[in-house]
Amino acid sequence: MASNDVITLDGVNKSYKLGRIRVPALENVTLTIARGEFIAIAGPSGSGKTTLLNLIGCVDKPDAGRIVIDDVDVTPIPLHRLAALRLNTLGFIFQTFNLIPVLSAYENVEYPLLLQNVSRRERDARVRHWLGEVGLSEQLKQRPDQLSGGQRQRVAIARAMVTEPKLVLADEPTANLDSDTATHILDLLAEINARTGCTFVFSTHDASLIARAQTVIRIKDGRVDDILAARAA
Amino acid sequence: MKTILFTLALFALPLHADEASAILARVDAARNPLPSFSVDVELTSTSATSTESSKFHVYGKGSDRSIVEFIAPATEKGKYLLMLRDAMWIYMPSASRPIRISPLQRLMGQASNGDVARTNFAIDYNPTSVASEGNTWVLDLVAKDPSIAYARVRLWVDKTTSEPSRADFYVVSGKLIKRAHYYDQGRRVEIEDLLRPGNKTQMKYANLAARQNPEKMFTKDSLGKW
């Protein structure tokens, strides 16, 4: 029986070496995030929100403290052994979309399913489903350089969702989009969260995204300032 | 008449064969009076363009063993030649061991004249005929063994002294290759190379003396060591 929390951080510290100086990025962060939440991590740049997201996303390791993702204590596991966890449990959405330029929209979304060795029929069904969900059924064969920013981000979203993850991490998902497109993307994300129960964690300084979040975690200088429930769950 | 002549001829032949062998035996005795000896040899080689001179000591035992010690010119001094019945070896101070000279190599240079000079008529040849020319016997000789250098020799012998005066040397094909003239009771021999007209070699023998030459001297391993 899975626990209620999908993310648990306990006393997490992370610092970086800049030349000879050690720069602390996160100090003594302790928090939990429940399943199904739609959470924003807000803060000025340099506050450590990207670092926090990286640690949760299992693409970086803390210097101290414990991290549990989907009931798995990932603290002692080296990063390259977490590939399977990232593949099956997590989904990523990037500020710069990060699609594979030589693959079509369909193939980009298909990629993680190939890593999972899903059957062809199943793959086809799921890819079409999710590209349909993000409204790109007509653009299956287009390559990223033939799509607009908003369309690319939609492909990224479909790619993130196609593996049916428990948790999706998005680093500044709307930063490279105009406000209209950004709004549509946000609507889409909120809708997916509501329908699938997948947890969404953002790092952002977009006020409208912050406004849409259920809970906002405010970070400043590497410390969690405030966890505010912006609206009732 | 014919019958008488024929019968006489029959008697004549064996007589001639005996006589020829006797003559040959006397020739060799005259040429090789001492069973073990030493002698000095001066060799002069003349061609249309040049004259060369060399000196040797020769040590001999019997008719089939001899050693030639090179004395002059200075470039040849220290070399030795060992001549046995069917082999010839040369020893040079610069080499560590003596080198065998093949029959083919004896074709070249003065080694071929060495073969002529030490020809053993009685031992190596059978007389086939004898004729008389004034004070000289003319014998036709045929080699006893196919390994002998010259297959045929025609020999002119002085009737009184039994010394040879001239010898013509023929090879298997019948070609006349060398002609030797003997002077001074054999103390001077002149050899003409008939394949290269104008080329002559003269050998002068002096100080022939008896010498105790031990057998083991005439082995290739003792060359240069005594």
Place this chain on the structure above:
Amino acid sequence: MLIKLALRNVLRNGRRSSITLVVIVFGAVALILFGGYKARTFWGLRESTIRGRIGHLQIFKKGASKAEAHKPLEYALDDATSIRKQVERDPRVKMTAAQITLMGLVSNGEKSETFIATAVEPAKDREMNNQKITAGSDLPDNEPDAILIGRGLAQSMHVKPGDYLTLMTTTVAGSLNAMDVRIAGVFTIGIKDYDDRAVKMPIAGAQTLLQTKTVEKLLVFLNNTEDTEAVHNAFLAHLSGVEIKEWSELAPFYHQVVGLYNGIFGFLGIVVFAIVVFSVANTILMSVLERTREIGTLMAMGTTRGRLRAMFVAEGVSIGIIGGVLGLAIGGGLAFLINHGNVMLPPPPGYTTGYRLQIMMQPAVLLTAFLVSFVTATISSIVPAMKASRLKIVDALGHI
């Protein structure tokens, strides 16, 4: 998917991939042309040595090779005729030729020189066709004392066809013999050192000079060089009292040339290999650097390091296969053009005439060229692939 990704990534940067392909193709073409030239040279030298001089097999009297002969023909074939009959029954045999080699002095009345003679059967020697007659004519069939004389020797003896010389040597028994001979013709085989000493004479004349009825050896010529070993074994089973040598044991010059050329081309091959390795490695490394963020994304999504390595190696393999196939096509095409052209090369060491450039296309050469391209490209991609898989995700994602 791996193949699709690999090919598309290769095509991604057309210009860079083209340059790399050019390098690989260059390597493959070099291997094909050099390898083909070498193969042709070996084949030509082998066949001319065999057919013109030594034959495929040589039959001697047993003991000839181990003994030290003090006299000529101490170990000779006395039943050559019967051996010949047996040998010629084999359908793989084209012809046999009896020979004697001998040396001695040749004199023109004023001076003597050493000569080395090959005594041959005139008709068979004409078929072997190893020499070029520069004056006079070839050996007549029925004149035992007519000879051919090498060009250098003719000059030093001051003779021309129709003149007479005397040959001197020792007989098999050891006594001296001399024979007057008529110069039928003057020849050259293209090697000065040989022409200065060489004589060719009829075997009957040599037998008279040597006072023998034997021959030194029997040369056996086959229709196909490939049959040599099999025929050798067949003869060993049927002939007694003989020893047989294969052409390979009698052709030191050929083996020296093979060794020399293999050494040179081996070195060239290494140079080509190094150039291709560096070029392909550089291309893929640049590709890795350009795709750093992409690599980070793939790893974040759950691509394992092993899979990532496989991706880049697949790119190397793709370039290798494309380059290999192109190289084969272009190399083959060039070889074809050269073979139909008329490129003349200078004489090889020791020879006096040049020859036409030909490239021999053997399956082994073509396969090697392809494999080298393919393997080289694959190996070259390994280091960049390792580098890619060791990127830190966070740094990669943050890369421009």
